[in-house]
Amino acid sequence: MPASERPETIDAPDAVDAPLARLGWTPFFEAQLEGFSSSIPDFSAAAQPTRVTAVHRNTLRVIGVDVDLTIPHAFEATVGDWLMLDPQTKTACARLERSSLIKRKAAGRITYTQSIAANIDTVFVVSSCNADFNVARLERYVALAFEADTTPVIILTKADLSDDPDGYVAQAQTISDRVAVLALDVRNTDPSDALAPWVQLGQTIAFLGSSGVGKSTLVNALSGQIKAATQGIRDDDAKGRHTTTHRELHQLPNGCAVLDTPGMRELQLTDAASGIKDVFADLIEIAAQCKFSDCAHQSEPKCAIKAGIADGSVDPARVERWQKLQDEDAHNSEAASQTVAHRKARDKSLGKTIKGLQKGNRKK
Incomplete structure (x- = not known):
């Protein structure tokens, strides 16, 4: 990654207790x-x-x-x-009030929102330079990070095992011009140098991604010791094995806090409309030129998105992923809202029933 794309060095927190600063206190x-x-x-x-x-x-x-x-x-x-x-x-x-909150729709048919982590400064979205690599999945993670008010950084591991690591980097860079992309070979190079701009005193970082992509390996490399168990990937399909079983915050020697997380088999977005807009800002800008403000980019006349697809300036697959995430987020957000409303109504009804019984008992 060019030096111009690296963040400026983050100053150590001022006017805070030094031991607390090492825990992420700001x-x-x-x-x-x-x-x-x-x-x-x-x-x-x-x-x-x-x-x-x-x-x-x-x-x-x-x-x-x-x-x-x-x-x-x-x-x-x-x-x-x-x-x-x-x-x-x-x-x-x-x-205390949170500076950021990473959340998703709970896995399965359950329609509630699950909190993943709070007060994270930087999210390292980790993928491998192999069959695990998936642009659509990376877009989901980046939207999740943007919605949480954190800084996403894409890390591509196992670059030494790929015949074309630059090709994977180029694909990842199409996701957003606001997201830095790093290709790492943790076996032959020290990732501490590459990640140093983000891994600093008072900062909290998190590694998100599928199982077996190297999240725990990166945690161990940064800490200089074995803090998290690691395993390799399966040779037949490049799928990872679960090594981290629960989310846990570790302390690095330099005073940075790092969160290691289990691989997510299912990542569905909810309440992430803003994050999705940030990921697909290029398409949002083009869509603003459509004749109708509520254009669905299907059969409407003078649709700027369709015109871009026709002249080759817009990737139709990217448009399809954008619309899919929008629909998914809207559906999950509405379902979660209805679940909360139903639970509140049920609790209110139960409260009235209990009060009625208590009142009846007092009369007796």
């Missing part, structure tokens, strides 16, 4: 502490910031300054969240 969170004691009932003035590093079925692991505890679930927290911990009760009494 002035954004520091500023939220003011007024907590007066705005939150039963808030302990001695409460201290802790970060959620792992989420289990019934518990959270939180780490802070001289704190490493397992506590009950609270505030619908996800990995990366900052919780204020009451030192006396060893329970969370508040969750």
